[in-house]
Amino acid sequence: DAGVTQSPTHLIKTRGQHVTLRCSPISGHKSVSWYQQVLGQGPQFIFQYYEKEERGRGNFPDRFSARQFPNYSSELNVNALLLGDSALYLCASSYRRAETQYFGPGTRLLVL
Amino acid sequence: EDQVTQSPEALRLQEGESSSLNCSYTVSGLRGLFWYRQDPGKGPEFLFTLYSAGEEKEKERLKATLTKKESFLHITAPKPEDSATYLCAVQGGTSGTYKYIFGTGTRLKVLA
Numbered sequence: 001d002a003g004v005t006q007s008p009t010h011l012i013k014t015r016g017q018h019v020t021l022r023c024s025p026i027s028g029h030k031s032v033s034w035y036q037q038v039l040g041q042g043p044q045f046i047f048q049y050y051e052k053e054e055r056g057r058g059n060f061p062d063r064f065s066a067r068q069f070p071n072y073s074s075e076l077n078v079n080a081l082l083l084g085d086s087a088l089y090l091c092a093s094s095y096r097r098a099e100t101q102y103f104g105p106g107t108r109l110l111v112l
Numbered sequence: 113e114d115q116v117t118q119s120p121e122a123l124r125l126q127e128g129e130s131s132s133l134n135c136s137y138t139v140s141g142l143r144g145l146f147w148y149r150q151d152p153g154k155g156p157e158f159l160f161t162l163y164s165a166g167e168e169k170e171k172e173r174l175k176a177t178l179t180k181k182e183s184f185l186h187i188t189a190p191k192p193e194d195s196a197t198y199l200c201a202v203q204g205g206t207s208g209t210y211k212y213i214f215g216t217g218t219r220l221k222v223l224a
Contacts, residue, residue: 004155033212035212035214040216041216042116042199042201042214042215042216042217043156043199043201043212043214044214045211045212045213045214048210048211048212055209055210056205056209056210056211057209057211058211088153090155090156097210098143098144098203098210099144100144100146100158100161101146101158101212102158103148103155103156103157103158104155105154105155106153106154106155108153
C-alpha cells in the first residue's frame with residue numbers, strides 16, 4: 001500500500017509570495033496533520049483536519065491556512081512568505097484523530 | 113505548559129554498546145506517546161505508540177517504556193544502521209481538539 005505522499009518535493013520562493021503544498025493520506029485514513037520542521041528541531045504542529053474540519057491548530061500566524069477535501073487529501077497554504085518560513089513541511093495521516101500518525105517524505109521549502 | 117524534553121541531545125555509541133534515550137513530558141489530557149526515527153532530509157518513521165504507564169513495546173533492538181512522566185527508548189547492541197535522530201512526541205488535548213508536541217530529538221551515531 002502507498003504511504004503518505006506529498007508534492008512538490010522541493011520548492012523555492014521569494015519573500016512575499018504565496019505557496020500551496022499538497023498531501024495525500026494513506027488509503028482509508030481520514031485525518032491529516034501538517035507540521036513545520038526547521039533544521040535541528042523537532043516538527044512543530046500547524047493543523048489537524050478530520051472529516052474535512054479543522055480539529056487542532058498550533059501557534060502559527062494567520063498566514064498559514066489549510067483545508068481537507070472530500071477524498072481526504074489536504075492542502076497547506078502559506079501567504080506573504082518570510083525568510084523564516086524556510087523549512088521542511090511534513091504531512092501525517094491517521095485513521096482517526098487520536099491515533100498513530102504516519103508521515104510523508106516532506107516538502108522542502110526555501111524562501112529567498 | 114505542554115512540553116517534551118529529550119536527552120541527551122546527541123549520543124555516540126560503539127557498535128554493540130547498549131544505551132537508553134530519555135523523553136520527559138508534561139501534557140494535559142495525554143492520549144498517547146510516540147517514538148519516531150528520522151533520517152536526514154526524510155520524514156519521521158513510526159516506531160512505537162504507548163498509551164499508559166507501565167506499557168512496553170519491542171521491535172528488534174529497540175524497546176520503549178512509559179511512566180507517568182517519562183519514556184525511555186532502550187537500544188540493545190546497536191548497529192551502525194541504527195544511526196538516526198530519534199524523536200519523541202505526545203498527543204494531548206481536551207474538548208475534542210488535539211495536538212502533537214514533539215521533542216527536539218536525540219541524534220544517535222553508532223560507530224562500527
